[in-house]
Amino acid sequence: MKWDLQKNVGQTRIFGNLTFLCDYETDGRILLVPITGKGKLTVKMYNTDMLIKFKIKTFKDADGVEHLETYDFRPTQQYGNVKIHMSNILGGNALGDTINQVLNENWRDLMAEVGPPFIKAVANKVHDIVNKLYSGVPYDELMLP
Template sequence: MRSIFFFDSSHKLALLTFLALSSQWQVLAVDFPAPITKCHFGDEKCMIEQGQKLLNRAATGIPELDIPSIEPLVVEKIEMLGDKNSALKVDLVMTDVKFHNYTKPKITTIKGFTKDLSKPMKIVTQNINPRLTIKSKYKVDGNILVLPIKGEGELTLTLDNVKTRFTTTLHAEQRDGKQFLIIDNIKIETQVDKATTDMTNLFNGDKALSESILKVLNENWRVLSDELTPIINEAVANKLKEVMAKFFKDIPYEDYFLPE
């Protein structure tokens, strides 16, 4: 027997309202992308494990959150202007900068999530990356330890045992009755055990001059590292802010953790 249902105008209105609310609920009920799962609030061990999973997913991209692949992490341009009062009086422009192995660190700390959303939240994450390789096109002109350096070509910067601390400041914004996190700022601090630099086409390809200046540069690698690292960190922080904003955009903070 076939059942036939008739609806008057009030029933139609109720049905349309139900469908609209159901549709809105489906939009808001965005969960973490698989295989990332929720943790109990304050379970740092679990959050570190899920953070590692998130890095693995981000390496190939998360299409459902409109997050592109960040392996390698790409930054369009990094520019350093030489300080006349330092040992590194160099103008360096790096373009098409690619950070290889950026999603491979071991996360050691995740702290700062809070239940009080009435004030800004500060999340601190620390990790260790055995080796990070930065490749880019470059243009350089200036002096290193009074020695001239000039060239335009390909740059490879290899960083060993990179310890990184991320401090992310956020605030909550209410939308459709739920709280969503908005990133205000990301600060990145790094420590490096060793940095090795290679540049093609220094001094218009003069092999002897190139090998000589690269030897001096790598023997005094901290001179370059101390000047360039803060500039790199700022550029990376701006890029990561764009990526993380997409992750936070559609997932209500209330849905981050398992019920207690």
């Protein structure tokens, strides 16, 4: 994490592997491929490089103690590789394996389309954690000389 307190801006860089596990239900198209089904979705993003830029301001809590707070954050990301698996796609028939294969072969196009909501979710979580830390630590203790 870096700050420029003169300009009231900062940034956080996260690098590594991210895995999303969730339930899905779909009746639509992804990359022009018709997809219907309901099941488990696993998205593994390898060598993900996410940069979250944000603005900083100070505020005083109810006791008059000054703290930092981040706002107006903007994430950007790059991926080394992405693997996707949708269980029970098309009711679990053999064509579902082919759809998963097509999704994995075209992960760059897919992530350009659906990646930003994933990264926004991660950025929201990071933002919440950082502000929770800042609200618990007074500014003068956080920025020791």
